[in-house]
Amino acid sequence: MEKKAKIIATLGPAIYSETRLKQLVSLGVDAFRVNFSHNTNGIQKIVSRIRKIEKSTRKKLSLIADLQGVKLRVGKIKNDNQKIKFNQKFIFDNNKLLGDNTRINFPYPKILKKLKKGNKILIDDGKFTFVVISKKGLAVKTICKSQNCYIKNNKSVHIPNFDIAFNKLTLKDKKDINTAKKLGCNWIALSYLQNEKLILEARKLIRKDMGIISKIENKHALKNIIKIIKATDSIMIARGDLAIDIGHSEVPKVQLSLIKKCSQFSKSVIVATQMLESMIENNTATRAEINDIATAIFQGADTVMLSAEAAIGKFPTQAVSTMTQTILSTEKYKRKHIEDFKNSIISNKDPVKSILLSVKDIAYNPDVKAIIVFSNSGKSAKLVSAMRPAAKIVTISPNINVSRQVSLLWGVQSINSRDANGWKDMMSISKEIIKKFKFIKKNDYVVITAGLPFGKAGMTNMVRLFKVGT
Numbered sequence: 001m002e003k004k005a006k007i008i009a010t011l012g013p014a015i016y017s018e019t020r021l022k023q024l025v026s027l028g029v030d031a032f033r034v035n036f037s038h039n040t041n042g043i044q045k046i047v048s049r050i051r052k053i054e055k056s057t058r059k060k061l062s063l064i065a066d067l068q069g070v071k072l073r074v075g076k077i078k079n080d081n082q083k084i085k086f087n088q089k090f091i092f093d094n095n096k097l098l099g100d101n102t103r104i105n106f107p108y109p110k111i112l113k114k115l116k117k118g119n120k121i122l123i124d125d126g127k128f129t130f131v132v133i134s135k136k137g138l139a140v141k142t143i144c145k146s147q148n149c150y151i152k153n154n155k156s157v158h159i160p161n162f163d164i165a166f167n168k169l170t171l172k173d174k175k176d177i178n179t180a181k182k183l184g185c186n187w188i189a190l191s192y193l194q195n196e197k198l199i200l201e202a203r204k205l206i207r208k209d210m211g212i213i214s215k216i217e218n219k220h221a222l223k224n225i226i227k228i229i230k231a232t233d234s235i236m237i238a239r240g241d242l243a244i245d246i247g248h249s250e251v252p253k254v255q256l257s258l259i260k261k262c263s264q265f266s267k268s269v270i271v272a273t274q275m276l277e278s279m280i281e282n283n284t285a286t287r288a289e290i291n292d293i294a295t296a297i298f299q300g301a302d303t304v305m306l307s308a309e310a311a312i313g314k315f316p317t318q319a320v321s322t323m324t325q326t327i328l329s330t331e332k333y334k335r336k337h338i339e340d341f342k343n344s345i346i347s348n349k350d351p352v353k354s355i356l357l358s359v360k361d362i363a364y365n366p367d368v369k370a371i372i373v374f375s376n377s378g379k380s381a382k383l384v385s386a387m388r389p390a391a392k393i394v395t396i397s398p399n400i401n402v403s404r405q406v407s408l409l410w411g412v413q414s415i416n417s418r419d420a421n422g423w424k425d426m427m428s429i430s431k432e433i434i435k436k437f438k439f440i441k442k443n444d445y446v447v448i449t450a451g452l453p454f455g456k457a458g459m460t461n462m463v464r465l466f467k468v469g470t
Contacts, residue, residue: 003327004411006030006303007320008064008270011046012038012311018049023317024310025053028324031062031408033305034185036176037071047183060407060414062187064213065180067173069191070166071241072157074123075105084149090130092121094138103139104151111164112138119162124155126244158244163220167197169205177205186405189213189236194220196231209401211378213270216258217241225258229265233382234408236305239273259299266386268409271296272305276322280313285322293323297330302385302410335390362447362465369440370394372430374420374450378402384449385409391447394433426450427466434468442469 009015009024010033021032032050034043047063054061074092077099084090084101091103094112099105106112112135115121121130121142128149130142169177180188188206190198190213199212206212211233214221218241221228229235237258243251255271262269275296276289296304304327309319362368370392375381381395385406393411397403398419407414415433420426430448434440448464 001328001332002413003028003324004331005297005301005327006408006410007323007327008033008062008272008303008305008408009310009316009320010035010305010307011043012308014312014314014316015310016046016049018053020316021046021049022053022057024320025057025059025061027317027320028327029061029320030059031064031187031303033064033066033189033307034180034183035066035311036172036179037066037068037191040179044183051184054404060404060416062404062408063183063185064187064189064408065176065183065185066189066215067176067191068170069173069193069215070170071192072106072108072111072159073154074151074157075099075107076153077104077151080153082151084128084144084146084151086144086147086149088144089133090142090144092130092140092142099151106140106157109138111159111162112140114162115140115159120160122158122160122244123149123151125240126158158241160245166192166194169198169201174205177202181207181210184401185210186401187211187213187234187408189215191215191238192217192241193228194218195224196227199228199231207401209378209399209405211405218245222246222254225261229261229267232267234268234270234302235262236270236272239271255296256299259296259301263300263386266383268302268382268385269300270303270305271301273307275304276306276309276319279309279315279319279322283315283318285319290322290326293326294330297327298334300388303408365445366390368445368447368465370434370437371447371449372396372433374426374448375402375406376419378406380449381406381412381414382409385412392437392439394437396429396433420450430466440468444468 007029008031009029015021015024050061082101092106093103094109096105115132117132119132128146130144132140132142134141188202188210190202193214199214202212213234213236214228214232215236215238217238235258237255239251259269275293276285278286278289293304306319310316313319368391371384371389373380373384373395375395375397384393395406395412395414396417400416403414403416406412417429420429434446446466446468448466450462
């Protein structure tokens with residue numbers, strides 16, 4: 001039994017070897033994430049290994065370029081590790097000198113100017129808290145309010161309830177987009193966006209066959225969520241930074257709300273952050289972590305993601321295996337109770353979406369074994385995936401990058417094939433593909449969708465119900 005939901009594994013030293021990468025793909029990984037917040041030297045070799053594995057396994061693999069965005073970070077500190085005592089005074093300043101156990105560089109003068117007494121400064125993804133007690137020029141004096149506080153080089157900074165407008169791509173992000181294009185990445189993930197402006201800017205810089213993932217990490221993005229969903233191709237619920245910004249207890253309901261909204265607008269959604277955090281150090285997951293994965297799948301997430309568990313964890317293969325088994329178990333239950341999980345999709349008078357929605361009820365018929373989607377741009381594949389049909393989804397695209405991109409979507413098996421040059425050719429290609437699938441037998445039905453005229457993207461306007469063997 002194949003899982004429908006997909007798995008992203010973050011690239012890192014723990015899985016760089018060809019053997020390990022191949023193991024992860026065989027265990028259920030569908031996409032790899034390149035984190036541009038970290039050193040990407042030598043990443044081309046890793047990508048080459050992934051493409052080699054893709055060829056040998058005949059499984060299309062998505063590559064995601066996760067841009068750093070405007071994440072605030074402290075500078076460097078002596079020995080890359082300084083302990084700050086509870087209730088100790090500590091300074092954040094604009095001095096570029098190496099930090100120590102009394103001060104550290106915070107290279108954002110505009111923010112230093114705006115900070116006021118009582119503001120909290122959270123370090124290292126919210127692990128450690130400092131409270132501003134006074135300031136002098138660009139030196140802000142704080143008091144450490146955390147036990148066992150250790151500051152390391154370049155750790156993240158978050159300032160709750162502190163409004164800073166970020167509406168343009170950074171110079172680093174623009175450079176990294178060019179690198180991502182050279183690497184052949186299929187998705188760009190935008191960090192810390194507050195509205196749709198970054199999406200529109202990025203769209204002009206990427207290839208047409210690349211998708212955009214918008215990471216939801218702050219309350220500003222939540223306020224503008226409908227515009228963001230409409231402008232993007234996919235949403236990532238980045239629960240770590242989101243929890244810091246809106247409060248941990250608010251994240252579960254926001255997760256459910258975002259998944260529902262993405263479903264209505266036929267946009268895919270990724271749930272990320274600490275899904276199997278304990279497996280960085282342990283070879284088994286906690287029951288709470290298993291439940292977390294299952295909840296995301298029950299709610300309708302397309303994809304779940306492993307971060308440090310894969311990149312630097314001690315047990316990356318066990319983590320992927322755990323995630324796959326949890327997905328399979330949850331999806332088995334969903335299939336038995338299908339009426340409870342059918343999606344509600346808004347067509348918004350979109351004729352193409354309306355045509356594809358007509359496939360939905362047909363595809364729940366047990367005699368319909370597959371939906372074959374001819375999709376030049378990937379749009380039709382995304383719409384069919386969003387319907388969550390019971391039948392298997394097979395997408396066909398002449399563009400290898402589109403095939404790789406849509407392989408990240410729920411339930412999609414992606415095939416790179418020549419484009420049909422006419423009606424008869426479309427049926428010929430479909431029959432060739434049907435022969436390869438052992439689960440499709442004579443007298444079974446297959447739904448075929450395509451656009452006429454052939455070769456024109458975004459023009460799906462044909463649905464055919466085909467009986468195998470006739």
